[in-house]
Every structure is written in structure tokens, then in C-alpha cells.
Amino acid sequence: MTQKAIIITGIGIVIGAMxxxxxxxxxxxxxxxxxxxxxxxxxxxxxxxLGGLLFNIFVKEERK
Incomplete structure (x- = not known):
């Protein structure tokens, strides 16, 4: 996972927890x-x- 993906998922976790x-x-x-x-x-x-899973949908994977 890239740093951007971790940040987006982390934001989703925090928002979901709230x-x-x-x-x-x-x-x-x-x-x-x-x-x-x-x-x-x-x-x-x-x-x-649920917030982490939902926000993880918006992470784009790098194509090789």
C-alpha cells in the first residue's frame, strides 16, 4: 500500500469511528x-x- 492509500483508509477509519x-x-x-x-x-x-472499508474503495491501485 502506498502512503496515500494508508492516509485515505485512516481518514475513513476515523470518520467511521466518529x-x-x-x-x-x-x-x-x-x-x-x-x-x-x-x-x-x-x-x-x-x-x-465500515469507514475503513468504504474509504478503501476510493484508493486507486497502480498498474504495472
């Missing part, structure tokens, strides 16, 4: 039985994973 935490904070799970949104750590990690 989005996951905000989702937990504002929507969350009232009953506590939801696997992802019942705890802020789970929601933040899941959001960072």
Missing part, C-alpha cells in the same frame, strides 16, 4: 439486547471497520 459513536449516542439500543449498538466500544469499532 459515526459509530454518534450512532450509539443518538440512536443506540434502549433494551441493551442489540449486539452492536448496546455498548459504545462495539459501535465505534464497527463504524471504524
Amino acid at each position: 459515526g459509530g459513536y454518534l450512532y450509539y449516542h443518538f440512536v443506540g439500543c434502549a433494551s441493551g439486547s442489540c449486539a452492536i449498538t448496546s455498548k459504545p466500544v462495539n459501535s465505534t469499532l464497527y463504524g471504524s471497520l
Whole structure:
């Protein structure tokens, strides 16, 4: 991976983590039985994973 690809993916991870935490904070799970949104750590990690994967789509690979 190039440095540009790492930066773009890192930005996606940070934005996804913030989005996951905000989702937990504002929507969350009232009953506590939801696997992802019942705890802020789970929601933040899941959001960072999805953000990293989403932003990684926009990384162009070098052709040889």
C-alpha cells in the first residue's frame, strides 16, 4: 500500500469511528439486547471497520 492509500483508509477509519459513536449516542439500543449498538466500544469499532472499508474503495491501485 502506498502512503496515500494508508492516509485515505485512516481518514475513513476515523470518520467511521466518529459515526459509530454518534450512532450509539443518538440512536443506540434502549433494551441493551442489540449486539452492536448496546455498548459504545462495539459501535465505534464497527463504524471504524465500515469507514475503513468504504474509504478503501476510493484508493486507486497502480498498474504495472
